[in-house]
Amino acid sequence: MCYTIKSCRCPKCNKELNRATNATGNSSPQGGDLSICGYCTSFLVFREDTSVELLDRDEFLKLPKETRERMIDARDLLNQLSLFKQVKTSHFN
Numbered sequence: 001m002c003y004t005i006k007s008c009r010c011p012k013c014n015k016e017l018n019r020a021t022n023a024t025g026n027s028s029p030q031g032g033d034l035s036i037c038g039y040c041t042s043f044l045v046f047r048e049d050t051s052v053e054l055l056d057r058d059e060f061l062k063l064p065k066e067t068r069e070r071m072i073d074a075r076d077l078l079n080q081l082s083l084f085k086q087v088k089t090s091h092f093n
């Protein structure tokens with residue numbers, strides 16, 4: 001399910017972010033929830049107003065190992081999808 005979030009910019013790539021998808025359930029984003037930028041795959045964390053900030057390295061390392069691994073897997077998947085889109089786009093253009 002896709003949720004509208006407070007329009008903001010990714011702190012890393014500066015792309016506009018205004019929607020989010022919950023990969024693990026059906027609840028809307030809450031402050032402290034983790035996320036990944038769909039453009040640059042940076043790890044993010046939601047603020048209380050559902051805008052986002054970068055998840056810094058120390059915060060990432062404090063997460064449970066299983067959570068870190070799931071985030072890395074999700075980032076790898078997004079990167080693979082991005083490569084697929086590039087190949088598909090170049091093939092059909």
Ligand SMILES: [Zn+2]
Pocket residue numbers: 010011012013014015037038039040041042
């Ligand atoms: Zn980004």
